[in-house]
Amino acid sequence: MNLLLFDIDGTLILSGGAGFRAMTQAFADLYGPTDAFDGVELAGRTDTSIFQDALKKYDIPDDDGRLELFKSRYFELLPHEIGKTEGNKRIMPGVEPLLQRLVQLPNVALGLLTGNWEVSGRIKLGHFALAKYFSFGAFADDSAIRADLLPFAVARYEKQTGRCVQPEQVFVVGDTPADILCAKPHGAVSVAVAAAHYSADQLREHQPDYLFDDLQDASRFLAILR
Numbered sequence: 659m660n661l662l663l664f665d666i667d668g669t670l671i672l673s674g675g676a677g678f679r680a681m682t683q684a685f686a687d688l689y690g691p692t693d694a695f696d697g698v699e700l701a702g703r704t705d706t707s708i709f710q711d712a713l714k715k716y717d718i719p720d721d722d723g724r725l726e727l728f729k730s731r732y733f734e735l736l737p738h739e740i741g742k743t744e745g746n747k748r749i750m751p752g753v754e755p756l757l758q759r760l761v762q763l764p765n766v767a768l769g770l771l772t773g774n775w776e777v778s779g780r781i782k783l784g785h786f787a788l789a790k791y792f793s794f795g796a797f798a799d800d801s802a803i804r805a806d807l808l809p810f811a812v813a814r815y816e817k818q819t820g821r822c823v824q825p826e827q828v829f830v831v832g833d834t835p836a837d838i839l840c841a842k843p844h845g846a847v848s849v850a851v852a853a854a855h856y857s858a859d860q861l862r863e864h865q866p867d868y869l870f871d872d873l874q875d876a877s878r879f880l881a882i883l884r
């Protein structure tokens with residue numbers, strides 16, 4: 659079995675800034691500041707930790723309930739933002755044909771490992787009709803720390819199928835150093851894709867097991883599976 663866990667932003671799709679705009683608006687609606695996430699590093703992080711940084715920036719206590727309130731407002735705003743035709747919004751090259759091939763393979767299961775919350779991740783993928791490929795995953799709802807997410811996805815897969823999976827059967831596919839680093843401590847295989855925020859040279863520094871310029875060469879991708 660090959661358990662493939664895909665990152666969303668920069669790996670499967672680009673939201674054209676919809677996530678950033680909806681988070682910014684949600685923060686403004688709840689707390690006032692209209693530039694809460696300007697200059698904040700977003701790529702590869704969980705939305706929970708990004709939100710917590712913004713609270714800190716304005717000395718707002720991270721009380722119980724604030725995160726849930728923010729998520730609700732963000733989930734209301736995101737469908738509208740992702741519907742706009744602005745920014746660089748698209749499915750990443752090769753993704754759809756690759757998913758179509760992978761989903762037909764009996765020894766492959768497709769999941770998500772993303773810094774998005776589950777609801778917003780599915781809104782983003784749903785906009786591009788890609789949500790149907792992924793029945794389970796690990797999300798920012800599970801932990802603010804991306805490196806802690808992988809076991810949640812594996813546990814959900816095992817619960818859903820009744821099968822056990824070994825660490826070396828788990829592949830983490832993502833576009834940032836954080837994606838590589840969240841595979842390594844768990845003994846999983848890291849597959850870096852240099853199609854969005856980081857160049858191949860930048861990703862190579864973090865020693866991924868495999869490095870792709872994009873996901874257009876489906877045959878090469880299939881060849882790394884066991």
Ligand SMILES: [Mg+2]
Pocket residue numbers: 665666667668669701702832833834
């Ligand atoms: Mg990403």
